[in-house]
Structure formats: C-alpha cells, structure tokens
Amino acid sequence: MPSASSPSNRRQGERRRSPRPPPPLTRSGDASDPIAPAKPALEPRSVQHAPRPRLVLATLNRAKARELAGLLGDTPYELHALAELPGAALPEETGDTYRANALLKARAAARLTGACALADDSGIEVAALGGAPGVHSARFGGPGLDDAARCALLLDALRGVPPEARAARFRCVVALVDPEGREHTAEGFVDGVITDAPRGTNGFGYDPLFLYPPLGRTFAELSPEEKARVDHRGRAVRAARHFLTG
Numbered sequence: 619m620p621s622a623s624s625p626s627n628r629r630q631g632e633r634r635r636s637p638r639p640p641p642p643l644t645r646s647g648d649a650s651d652p653i654a655p656a657k658p659a660l661e662p663r664s665v666q667h668a669p670r671p672r673l674v675l676a677t678l679n680r681a682k683a684r685e686l687a688g689l690l691g692d693t694p695y696e697l698h699a700l701a702e703l704p705g706a707a708l709p710e711e712t713g714d715t716y717r718a719n720a721l722l723k724a725r726a727a728a729r730l731t732g733a734c735a736l737a738d739d740s741g742i743e744v745a746a747l748g749g750a751p752g753v754h755s756a757r758f759g760g761p762g763l764d765d766a767a768r769c770a771l772l773l774d775a776l777r778g779v780p781p782e783a784r785a786a787r788f789r790c791v792v793a794l795v796d797p798e799g800r801e802h803t804a805e806g807f808v809d810g811v812i813t814d815a816p817r818g819t820n821g822f823g824y825d826p827l828f829l830y831p832p833l834g835r836t837f838a839e840l841s842p843e844e845k846a847r848v849d850h851r852g853r854a855v856r857a858a859r860h861f862l863t864g
C-alpha cells in the first residue's frame with residue numbers, strides 16, 4: 619500500500635485527499651471510520667461468522683460515499699471508503715463518458731487495495747445548456763469552486779430561462795471491478811427542473827437546485843432515505859445489485 623506523499627512528489631494525473639491522517643483501510647470497526655460497522659465483541663467460536671468480503675467505495679467525495687454506503691448497507695460486503703485509506707488517490711477523469719470515468723476510478727481502487735471496488739461517476743445535464751455540465755459537473759466553472767459557487771454559476775447561466783425550459787437530468791453510472799479484473803457497469807437517471815434559487819440544506823452538489831416534481835421538493839429538501847429512493851445513484855446501485863449479490 620503506498621504511503622501518503624506531499625503534493626510535490628505526487629504523480630501527475632492523480633487526485634488525492636489528505637485532510638487528516640485516516641485509519642488504515644483494513645482496520646474496520648474503528649469508531650473513526652465513518653462507514654465501517656462497529657466491531658462486535660468477540661463471539662463464541664460456535665457463532666463466529668466467515669469474514670465478509672471487502673468492498674471499497676472508490677470516491678473521494680465524502681457525501682457521495684455516505685450515500686453509497688446507505689444504498690449498499692444490506693449487501694454481504696464490509697464497506698470501506700477509499701477516502702479513509704492513507705494516501706488515497708484516484709486518477710484524473712480523462713474519459714468522455716460517465717462509464718469510462720467510473721471504470722477508471724473503480725479499476726484504480728481495486729488495484730490499490732486488492733479488494734472489489736465500486737465507483738460512481740455522475741453529473742447533471744441541463745437541457746437549456748445543451749446537456750452541460752454533464753460529465754464535467756464536478757469541474758463546472760473550473761478548479762477552486764465549491765458546491766455553492768457552482769450552483770450560483772449554474773443559476774447565472776440560466777438567468778431569464780423560463781420554468782418550462784429549465785429541465786435537467788441527473789445521471790449516474792456505477793462501475794464494479796474485482797481484483798481478478800471482472801467489470802460490470804449499471805446506469806440510473808432522474809428527471810427534474812432547475813429552480814431559480816437554492817432550496818434546502820441536505821445532500822451535496824447541485825441538490826439545492828434540483829426540483830423533483832413528483833414530490834414538489836428539491837433534492838436538498840429530501841431526507842437521505844427519500845433521496846435514495848428516487849435519485850440517479852439509488853437507481854444505478856439497484857440496477858447493479860445483482861452483480862454484488864450473485
């Protein structure tokens with residue numbers, strides 16, 4: 619496993635997260651690992667279970683990792699967030715499609731950890747902008763912007779566009795790669811409308827701008843459970859489940 623390195627000796631084309639020294643990936647059940655289940659007290663030999671296979675969530679976006687963990691909690695896997703691994707890194711997203719980028723991320727995490735990896739590449743497609751920012755959603759407006767600034771930029775780009783022309787679609791492709799190199803992908807999407815001002819505080823990214831008409835609320839006004847039932851990520855993960863559960 620590689621050790622954390624300073625930005626100066628970082629390999630070109632890598633994205634890294636190093637906000638705080640994280641626990642090792644293999645140390646599951648540690649309270650400092652936000653998604654690993656608490657480790658139970660040692661059980662008598664007769665009721666000890668076979669170790670569960672590991673599934674690494676190949677994302678450096680903690681909000682996305684939380685959503686994926688919520689969607690995968692009832693699978694037979696022990697979940698680990700790549701962001702918790704010292705020196706966690708993902709390649710630059712050089713693909714032209716969500717599928718290509720999801721596979722890039724899942725392959726890199728499977729190689730790094732020797733475990734099964736699940737990545738998600740996703741974005742928002744705005745009809746009045748010809749489908750932009752789409753696969754470039756995380757980089758809309760260039761580097762250095764946060765979610766609020768990207769939302770403000772999107773609202774600016776749609777200034778004067780009437781409600782009936784503000785259609786948008788969230789799309790997500792989930793990629794699964796195992797250490798033997800077997801690969802699967804699945805897609806989900808959800809349609810909505812871009813509001814004229816942010817609404818709600820839940821979720822992340824463009825959620826405060828994405829009105830989901832069947833519920834009359836933005837994704838940022840939904841609970842995590844409500845969002846997972848209808849959003850692009852929930853749909854993609856449910857479409858991929860049979861690859862996980864055999």
Ligand code: ITT
Pocket residue numbers: 676677678679682708711723738739740741742755756788821822823824825837849851
């Ligand atoms: P990783 O690559 O590390 O997974 P990322 O945030 O860069 O993290 P993507 O490349 O898939 O992930 O970019 C997706 C962007 O699209 C994300 O940063 C948000 O801006 C937006 N997005 C995707 N899903 C979203 C959701 O459920 N709610 C709000 N915005 C979302």
